[in-house]
Amino acid sequence: MAMARSVALVLLAAFVAIVHHAASVAHAAAAAAPATDAAGFLHCLAVHLPPGIVYLHASQSYTSILESSIRNLLFVTPTTPTPLAIVAATNASHVQAAVRCGARHDVRVRPRSGGHDYEGLSYRTLGAACPFAVVDLAALRAIRVDVRREIAWVGSGATLGELYYAIAKQSARLGFPGGVCPTVGIGGHLSGGGFGLMLRKHGLAADHVIDAVIVDAKGRLLDRVAMGEDLFWAIRGSGGGSFGIVLSWKLLLVRVPTTVTVFTIHRPRNQSATALLTKWQRVAPALPRDVILRVVLQNLDAQFESLYLGTCSGLVATMAERFPELGVKRKDCIEMTWIQSALYFAFYGTGKPMELLLDRGTKPDRYFKAKSDYVSEPIPSHVWESTWSWFLRDGAGLLILDPYGGRMGSVAPSATPFPHRQELYNLQYYGFWFENGTEASEKHMGWIRGLHREMEPYVSKNPRGAYVNYRDLDLGVNGDDEDHGGVSSYEKARTWGHTYFKANFERLAAVKAMVDPDDFFRNEQSIPPLPSSRNGSSHS
Ligand code: FDA
Numbered sequence: 345m346a347m348a349r350s351v352a353l354v355l356l357a358a359f360v361a362i363v364h365h366a367a368s369v370a371h372a373a374a375a376a377a378p379a380t381d382a383a384g385f386l387h388c389l390a391v392h393l394p395p396g397i398v399y400l401h402a403s404q405s406y407t408s409i410l411e412s413s414i415r416n417l418l419f420v421t422p423t424t425p426t427p428l429a430i431v432a433a434t435n436a437s438h439v440q441a442a443v444r445c446g447a448r449h450d451v452r453v454r455p456r457s458g459g460h461d462y463e464g465l466s467y468r469t470l471g472a473a474c475p476f477a478v479v480d481l482a483a484l485r486a487i488r489v490d491v492r493r494e495i496a497w498v499g500s501g502a503t504l505g506e507l508y509y510a511i512a513k514q515s516a517r518l519g520f521p522g523g524v525c526p527t528v529g530i531g532g533h534l535s536g537g538g539f540g541l542m543l544r545k546h547g548l549a550a551d552h553v554i555d556a557v558i559v560d561a562k563g564r565l566l567d568r569v570a571m572g573e574d575l576f577w578a579i580r581g582s583g584g585g586s587f588g589i590v591l592s593w594k595l596l597l598v599r600v601p602t603t604v605t606v607f608t609i610h611r612p613r614n615q616s617a618t619a620l621l622t623k624w625q626r627v628a629p630a631l632p633r634d635v636i637l638r639v640v641l642q643n644l645d646a647q648f649e650s651l652y653l654g655t656c657s658g659l660v661a662t663m664a665e666r667f668p669e670l671g672v673k674r675k676d677c678i679e680m681t682w683i684q685s686a687l688y689f690a691f692y693g694t695g696k697p698m699e700l701l702l703d704r705g706t707k708p709d710r711y712f713k714a715k716s717d718y719v720s721e722p723i724p725s726h727v728w729e730s731t732w733s734w735f736l737r738d739g740a741g742l743l744i745l746d747p748y749g750g751r752m753g754s755v756a757p758s759a760t761p762f763p764h765r766q767e768l769y770n771l772q773y774y775g776f777w778f779e780n781g782t783e784a785s786e787k788h789m790g791w792i793r794g795l796h797r798e799m800e801p802y803v804s805k806n807p808r809g810a811y812v813n814y815r816d817l818d819l820g821v822n823g824d825d826e827d828h829g830g831v832s833s834y835e836k837a838r839t840w841g842h843t844y845f846k847a848n849f850e851r852l853a854a855v856k857a858m859v860d861p862d863d864f865f866r867n868e869q870s871i872p873p874l875p876s877s878r879n880g881s882s883h884s
Pocket of ligand 1: 415454455456457458459460461462464465466481500522523524525527528529530531532533535536537538539540583584585586588589590591813814867
């Protein structure tokens with residue numbers, strides 16, 4: 345016993361020495377945030393958490409832990425502000441302790457599940473003057489599938505691939521309507537809505553959340569009953585990092601047929617791609633719910649990709665009736681199981697082992713930037729025709745067109761924070777590159793921003809919409825907000841808030857004022873508290 349205590353004291357002393365070094369660095373940087381007590385925070389972590397799960401700058405594995413789930417090389421630079429500490433939580437009490445230490449010492453913590461945030465908001469800040477910590481949830485990724493009740497409990501740190509794999513291991517009849525990329529984290533994905541190739545049949549991933557466990561700004565562990573319906577509404581689509589740290593989610597699984605069908609068809613520009621694309625805008629959102637037909641535009645090519653929840657003959661017949669111009673033939677179709685279709689769309693091929701879905705990804709290998717739009721009315725053919733020239737430019741990226749309709753259109757825009765239910769389709773501008781340096785990034789970002797600007801007359805208006813899971817800081821950011829006592833400005837956030845959430849933004853801000861009036865969970869695009877609600881909240 346005495347031995348154990350002396351080992352603990354030695355560890356604490358070593359920790360405190362590191363703490364003082366890190367704190368002096370942080371203090372120098374923290375001039376704009378005088379309330380932050382970095383040293384006190386790190387000391388608090390040292391007292392309340394086992395040393396093996398807390399990584400400081402001086403820790404040998406700090407960099408490898410930090411980069412373990414970063415996807416975007418844009419945010420792995422010598423000047424990117426890095427966290428004061430990374431808490432690699434292995435149970436709920438670690439998350440609670442990190443939040444309580446943060447709240448007590450005014451050091452904000454950012455949750456990270458899969459690290460796929462397009463702007464890196466789960467592990468970096470824009471303001472170098474604001475020390476912060478990361479609570480990494482990668483180890484909290486238990487998945488429990490109950491086939492009989494058709495539900496699953498999933499830890500936020502699990503990936504989509506791990507969830508799909510766990511379901512398929514237990515049943516060929518069940519699936520989950522989440523996104524396409526298997527390395528995306530459950531925590532961020534469900535927080536921002538989440539859609540994939542079953543969206544027309546089943547809606548958003550977040551529509552299937554029936555319970556959740558969250559650590560709130562006071563460090564309390566709350567389930568759906570304890571958090572109440574307002575907060576439960578807010579965490580299913582507002583984008584992560586605003587209301588607390590969700591540890592796990594209870595999901596309603598969906599039934600899938602034993603055979604599904606896929607195809608990928610290329611139609612070059614000089615083979616009627618413009619006419620097909622123009623017609624696609626009316627056809628795809630109105631197809632039966634069992635089928636999705638999305639388009640990827642790259643170079644001078646339109647790639648039509650389809651998933652049909654049924655056999656090849658059904659898909660060919662549907663296409664022949666609704667979209668004969670596309671010319672889908674039996675030989676274009678491949679029948680497979682639903683889980684094989686998840687592999688097919690993630691890795692573009694057949695015959696891949698299911699275990700690929702368990703690969704959480706390696707070090708980041710590319711730079712990328714994305715923007716998004718919603719299209720409410722079909723874009724005229726002449727606009728598409730002139731858009732092709734963009735794909736001939738240096739630095740060209742791609743456009744991904746995901747049709748809505750079906751179940752998406754039958755859910756009320758206020759049912760969850762995600763308001764874009766009635767749109768024809770989501771348009772994503774995506775650029776990636778491998779060269780380092782500002783010249784390369786300016787070229788590729790210039791392409792994305794330029795095309796986004798050019799499309800303005802043809803996409804949704806008042807407000808022009810965007811999807812929060814395709815995070816885009818060009819839309820605006822919360823500032824340091826000294827003027828607001830460290831609380832983000834509602835007025836300032838309205839610009840991007842309405843873009844992502846339309847009329848739901850005000851309700852989100854009201855919930856924020858109720859559950860986190862001091863704005864502890866804050867990032868560059870987190871939901872700010874609604875001022876009138878904040879003044880009237882019981883929190884002092
Ligand atoms: P990350 O861990 O970076 O978190 C994202 C945000 O949520 C951050 O603000 C973070 O602080 C917060 N957060 C994370 N965990 C939280 C938790 N447990 N509680 C509260 N807040 C939390 N989207 C889509 O709808 N369909 C798709 O097919 C794809 N495909 C896709 C492919 C690729 C390659 C990328 C990089 C991204 C996508 N996305 C997508 C977008 C993706 O859904 C979005 O980036 C998610 O927020 C990523 O979730 P992670 O947990 O991986 O991110």
